[in-house]
Amino acid sequence: MSQLRVFLVDDHAMIRSGVRAELGSDPQAGLAVVGEAGTVEDAVRGILETMPDVVLLDVHMPSGGGRAVLDQVRGQAPDVRFLALSVSDAAEDVIGVIRGGARGYVTKTISGADLRDAVSRVAAGDAIFSPRLAGFVLDAFATGPAAVSEDVAEKALDVLSAREREVMRLLARGYTYREIGQQLFISIKTVETHASNVLRKLQVSNRNELTRWAVDRRIV
Numbered sequence: 001m002s003q004l005r006v007f008l009v010d011d012h013a014m015i016r017s018g019v020r021a022e023l024g025s026d027p028q029a030g031l032a033v034v035g036e037a038g039t040v041e042d043a044v045r046g047i048l049e050t051m052p053d054v055v056l057l058d059v060h061m062p063s064g065g066g067r068a069v070l071d072q073v074r075g076q077a078p079d080v081r082f083l084a085l086s087v088s089d090a091a092e093d094v095i096g097v098i099r100g101g102a103r104g105y106v107t108k109t110i111s112g113a114d115l116r117d118a119v120s121r122v123a124a125g126d127a128i129f130s131p132r133l134a135g136f137v138l139d140a141f142a143t144g145p146a147a148v149s150e151d152v153a154e155k156a157l158d159v160l161s162a163r164e165r166e167v168m169r170l171l172a173r174g175y176t177y178r179e180i181g182q183q184l185f186i187s188i189k190t191v192e193t194h195a196s197n198v199l200r201k202l203q204v205s206n207r208n209e210l211t212r213w214a215v216d217r218r219i220v
Contacts, residue, residue: 004123008036009054009069010085011061015108019056019085022112040064044072051077053123057102059086059093070100083122085115094133104128104174114176126207129174142174159201167194171207172214179214 006023008016016036023031035050036045040063047055047069055073064071066084073080073126084097084105094105103122106115107130116126157165163184170180177191184191204210 003030003032004120005034005049005050005052006031006053006119007034007043007050007055008176009038009047009055009061009066010036010058011038012040012058019115020088022115023119025112026116029120031119040068040072043069047073047080048076049114052080054119055080055082056085056119057082057097059084059088059097066097066102067100068103070097074101081122081125083118083128085110089130089133092130105133106130107133113176117176121207125208127174127211133174160198164194164198164201167191167213168198168202168210171198172211174211 008019010019020033020036020109023033034052035046037046038061040061043055043057053101055069057069057153059066066082066086070082072153082097082102084094084102085108086093086105087108089107097105103125104118104127106118106128110118110130121128157168160168166184167180170183175183177188177195180186180191181188199205202210202213204213
C-alpha cells in the first residue's frame with residue numbers, strides 16, 4: 001500500500017516534532033511526512049517542491065498565516081488537500097481557511113489516532129471538522145436561496161430510521177465513528193452499518209456529499 005505524503009506547516013518546531021511523531025507512531029496508518037516549514041514563504045516553496053497529498057496547516061503564523069499559504073498555493077497545486085490544525089476554535093478562523101480552500105479544521109487537542117484518521121479522510125476527499133467547529137461552517141454556508149424548506153427536509157428524512165437520523169446528523173457535523181459510538185452508546189461496527197445505510201438511502205456517495213445534503217436542507 002502506498003503511503004500518504006504529508007507536509008507540516010507550523011511556526012513552532014516543537015509542535016511540528018510532536019505532530020511528526022504522532023503521524024508516524026502507527027505504521028498501519030500509512031502516513032509519511034515529506035517536509036515541513038515554519039514560515040509562509042518556506043511553506044509555499046516546500047509544498048510546491050514536494051506536492052504532498054495533504055498539508056497540515058497552522059492558522060496563526062507571521063506574514064499572513066495559513067490563509068496566506070492557501071492563497072499562494074491553491075492555484076498552482078489544485079490536487080493538494082489542506083487540513084487546518086490550530087489551537088484556535090474561533091469561528092472567523094475556521095471560516096476563513098475553509099473559504100480559502102482547506103478541506104477541514106481540527107484543533108490541537110485532537111488525539112493522535114483521530115489526527116491520523118482525519119488526514120487519511122481528507123486525502124480521500126472527505127471534509128473533516130472537530131465536532132463543535134462544524135456548526136460554524138454549516139451556519140456560514142447554509143444561508144441563501146439554496147436552502148430547502150423544513151417540510152421538504154422532513155420528507156427526505158422519512159427514509160431513515162430514528163437511529164439513522166441521529167447518526168446522519170453526527171456524520172454531517174464531522175464526528176468520527178468512534179465519537180458517534182460514544183455519543184450514542186453503540187459499537188463502532190454498528191455506527192459503520194448505520195452510516196452505510198444513511199449514504200445508500202440518501203443516495204450520496206461520501207461524507208462530504210452528506211454534509212452538503214444536510215446543509216442544503218438545514219437539518220444538522
